Structure formats: C-alpha cells, structure tokens
Amino acid sequence: MDTAGSSTTASMAIAAHYDRLFETHHMSATGVEWPSDAIHHAVFDGLLRDVRLHRALSVLDVGCGYGALIGYLESRGCAPRRYLGVEVSxxxxxxxxxxxxxxxxxxxxxxxxxxxxxxADFDLAVCAGALVHFVDPDGLHIATMIDKMLQASPCVVFNVISDADADAGYADPPVSGEPYVLGIPQLERVLDRLSGKWPTLQWHTHCAQTWPRSTDVFVRLTR
Incomplete structure (x- = not known):
C-alpha cells in the first residue's frame, strides 16, 4: 500500500472539502464544519482546560481554519504574543x-x-478537529502529525472523536467515506509508539460530549 500517496490524496480531498464549505458559509463556525460558535468554543474549552494561558504565549495552530483560536484567546485576555496557523484550505x-x-x-x-x-520554539501546539479525518488505517498519519507538533512545542493539545459514538453513524463521506472515530486503545497504541522517540512523554485525556451526537476525547501531551 502506498501510504504516502494515499495520505496526499486524502489531504487534497480534505482541502477541497473545506474550500467548498468556506465558499458557502464564509467566515463562520459552519464554514469550518463546526455546528455553531458555542460548540467551537466548547472544543477550545476542552482542549485548553489544563493549559496555563498567559499573554506571552506563542502558539502553533494546526488546522487553524480562519484563525478562530486567536479570537477565543483574545476573549480570555490572552491574545498570543506570536502565532502561526497552518491550514489546507x-x-x-x-x-x-x-x-x-x-x-x-x-x-x-x-x-x-x-x-x-x-x-520549533512554540509554547503550545493546538490541533482542534484536524485529527478526526480518516487518512490511513494504521494510525501513521496521526502519529506523524502528533510527532511534528511535539517537535515544535513541549505541550500539545488535540481532540479526536471517541469510539463511544461509533454506532452513531459518524463518517466523512465528502472526504473518504470512512469512519473517523478513534478508540482510546488505538490512540494509546499511537502514543506508546511515540514514547519510543519521546521517552519522557506524558499524556492526559478527558472526554466531553461537545456535539449533540458525539463525544470528544481531549488529549494533552507534555514532553
């Protein structure tokens, strides 16, 4: 199987999907596939629950969309000192x-x-929603994304959709047609694999039902 080729194809499909959404909904939560601003902010709350925010923070935002995280941090009185957003759309x-x-x-x-x-000198790396898309069956894409964030920052936060909702019909037809839920055991296998490279890696998880029909797993990594 050509994992690199399939990942590139999936990335192109994801980019086209979000371009179509943004053309329709523009700069809004629905323009980046969140049902509402309230839910979008609830995800940021979950991601940053155990992170000490301050005005001097430098932030890497992977899958930044239109930069909603900046506005969220500003609303908390913590506008980032330095910010880099990465986006496929x-x-x-x-x-x-x-x-x-x-x-x-x-x-x-x-x-x-x-x-x-x-x-590689950010205080915090954030990935809100960009790891929910199915790209490859063995978790290599997720492991690569997390590893690169760890290279950029000693503190990484991200979310995935729990397999507690696997029967709720969660899938991503516009992109791959495959489920994008991720079980805690599978996530832990990915993190165990990464701990070989990052021997001091620690992780903490908590779950919250942010969407009406899905449970998010929020993960905080420190190295």
Whole structure:
C-alpha cells in the first residue's frame, strides 16, 4: 500500500472539502464544519482546560481554519504574543490573513508532509478537529502529525472523536467515506509508539460530549 500517496490524496480531498464549505458559509463556525460558535468554543474549552494561558504565549495552530483560536484567546485576555496557523484550505487561510494582526502568521499546506517544516520554539501546539479525518488505517498519519507538533512545542493539545459514538453513524463521506472515530486503545497504541522517540512523554485525556451526537476525547501531551 502506498501510504504516502494515499495520505496526499486524502489531504487534497480534505482541502477541497473545506474550500467548498468556506465558499458557502464564509467566515463562520459552519464554514469550518463546526455546528455553531458555542460548540467551537466548547472544543477550545476542552482542549485548553489544563493549559496555563498567559499573554506571552506563542502558539502553533494546526488546522487553524480562519484563525478562530486567536479570537477565543483574545476573549480570555490572552491574545498570543506570536502565532502561526497552518491550514489546507486556501480560502479559509486567505480570510485569516485578512482578519488578524501582523504578529499572526499563516502557512498554506499539509502539516503531515515530511517536507513541511515550521520553527520549533512554540509554547503550545493546538490541533482542534484536524485529527478526526480518516487518512490511513494504521494510525501513521496521526502519529506523524502528533510527532511534528511535539517537535515544535513541549505541550500539545488535540481532540479526536471517541469510539463511544461509533454506532452513531459518524463518517466523512465528502472526504473518504470512512469512519473517523478513534478508540482510546488505538490512540494509546499511537502514543506508546511515540514514547519510543519521546521517552519522557506524558499524556492526559478527558472526554466531553461537545456535539449533540458525539463525544470528544481531549488529549494533552507534555514532553
């Protein structure tokens, strides 16, 4: 199986999917496939629940959409000192570049690609929703994404959809037609694999039902 080729194809499909959404819904929660601003903010609450936020924070935002995390942090009185957003949707990224101040930078591209590089000195790496898409059956894509975030920051937070909702019909037909729920045992196998490279890696998880029909697993990693 050509894992790299299938990952690239999936990434292109995901980018096209989000471009279509943004064309229809523009700069809004639904434009980046969240049902509402309230749910989008609830996900940020879950991701950052155990993270100490402060005004001097430097943030890497993987799958940043139009940069909603910046507005969320500003609402908490913690506008980031430095911010880099990475996004596959060119339309969402263009909107983000127009909206946010000059200290907020944005890059268009697939963060999981080996040749996609970012600087490695962020206080925090955030991935809100970008790991819910099915790309490969063995978790290599998720492991690569998490590993690259750990290279960029000693603290990484992300969410996945729990397999507690596997019977609720969660799938992503516009992209791959495959389920994008992830069981805790599968997630732990991915993290165990990464602990070989990061021997001091620690992780903490908690679950919350943020969407009406899904349970999110929120993960915080420290190395």
């Amino acid at each position: 060119r339309l969402a990224l263009a909107a983000a570049q127009d909206r946010w101040p000059a200290n907020c930078r944005f890059l268009l591209g697939d963060f999981s690609r080996e040749d996609f590089e970012v600087e």
